[in-house]
Amino acid sequence: MSAVPARRMIAVMVLVPVVVALALWAFAWPAARTAPRDLPVGVAGPAAAVTQLERGFERREGAFDVHRYDDEASARAAVEDRVVYGAVVAGPKGTSLLTASGAGPVVAQLLEAVTAQAPAGTQVRVTDVAPLPSGDPRGTALAASALPLALAGVAAGALVTMSGLRGTRAAATLFGASALVGLTATAISHSWLGVLQGDWWAEAAALSLTVAAPGATVAGFAALLGTPGIGLGALLMVLLGNPFSGAASAPELLPEPVGAIGQWLPPGAGATLLRSVAYFDGRGAAAPLVTLSVWAALGLAAVFVGGRRRAAALAEAERPAPVPVA
Template sequence: MGGRMKYVFVFAFPFIMAMLLVGIYTSAMHSPTPKDLPVAVVGTSAQAKQMAAGLNKANGSPVDARVVASVERAKELLHDRDIVGAFVLPATAEGDAVIYTAQAAGAAQAEMVKAVLEPLASSQHLDVVEKDIAALPAHDGMGVTVMFTGIAWVLAGYIVVAAIGSGAPELNPLRRLVPLMAGWACLMSLVIWLLVGPVIGAVEGHSAAILGLGALSIFTVSMTQTMLSRFMGLLAVLPGITLFVFLGVPASGLSVSEYAVPGFFRFLHDVLPLPAAGETLRSVLYFDGSGAGGHLLVLAVWTVVALALTAVVDLRRHRSGSDSGSATGASTADFQVPEPAPAT
């Protein structure tokens, strides 16, 4: 029976991995549908208020519209990612309406905003001019660099702990693992930066910030995976990859807008490590660090909680082992081999 179960587990693991990958990714991203897109209608006239109210009241409205008094204020909200688009009414009867977006906050999201707001202009018989306050660089028009860099950080932190658990368990004690993972995080952050920056040329500047963020992200994931391993042993590889990648990618907003996935993933966007790492990197590269604080806090909380829970588990196991020995009255002296009696 034991041999049969071994083979069951051998094939069950890749089976479950494949089902999770297809099931989660497909259910989250196969049909992106905008909902509650935060947009602004810019103007002080009654028309602006009526337009925003009409957008919100429309049956199945994909937006959550507000009125903003000035273009400058709308640009500030876009820069801080408090809104994803702005519709500016023309100043004169002969003027054009303007749709503002921020492509660097998500290329697919920007196109989604245009698809929602352009019909609004058509319904008002207005010509439209499109403007982007944060365009992506020409060499990364789809913005995939942020997504793949974030995934690389996550995998660097996850895989090393899984490998240590199966191949080098003697490194698992926290006093050894923490400095080892800190060094590993710095090394891999440097390697990944070298690849996406100097070698490939996908990222320019912000070297210190990227190196620091990469090290923090990798260390956070490694400590979180360590915590999972303390509770589940080698089986922790499955919830780990699910948490960090299978759930993290759809929730990240790095490939599909967070406003176009089911609500559960929008919640995860604010609490998982990959969205936190990716959004912080996006903030650093394209928005002067605006909005990074909350995402950095998410990474810090994961790190602190993971370290604390791991330390508690280790301490309880250590005490349990000590208590067990004293309860039976056994000591190290009881298990020493007696010296042979001298010959007479």
């Protein structure tokens, strides 16, 4: 056996376990370490009652970030604005819990479990101020959409690159494909399955941008680095971006700093943006919208820079050699 095939065999045998280990770390580790970490929650009511509620949350050190509100109305507004995931309100009629399953059903269930530990005889009324639709009462459909959208973006960027499209044509193709994906996904998720319940066109725009950002990133990497750029983009968007997105739970339930990193990547920002437009009338959409726009803009900039480099290299190669002077 020659040396070259032998080295290739060894490289493949070593590379496959490394990739598997990386995938297991990225997907299994965050799932196995799911727990609240500075999860924003609110408390409201009389001062004495609020202090007692705060102490209840603070027993779990580092688990909750408690916000005080004057009354139920202000606490409800904070939940609806996505400032907190839920709020416990103490009033003359007893204790009530405001949740928002649209922000994450896992968090809503967690808050219900925490308040269920109230002293015996205490009845806690639960009100879901941003409920999930009847078509997806557990929120599994939205969580399951993160991976297909990331794959769609990677595929769009890879196909644009392999088709030899450059510059304006590459940008137009990327955004055209992303827009069609967004329209198709909204038609399926909103109109057919009924798992989204916000403004139809806002959801389509959010889904389109969620595909365009990774698509432009992959195409940009490929324009600058060549074919290996496609693999780098896929690694970043699928292998890291998807499990770090918090789409199936919440960013604050993932190990630190995974939750924060996930929100800086397109899959996590896209999931947060889609929740905002689908269940909260766009409230809380600013940060993920900026994140996705920055990724898309930087990716397109790289596409144009790479295209100009390629054009300059081709022009240099085609330039006739100087005629030697006798």
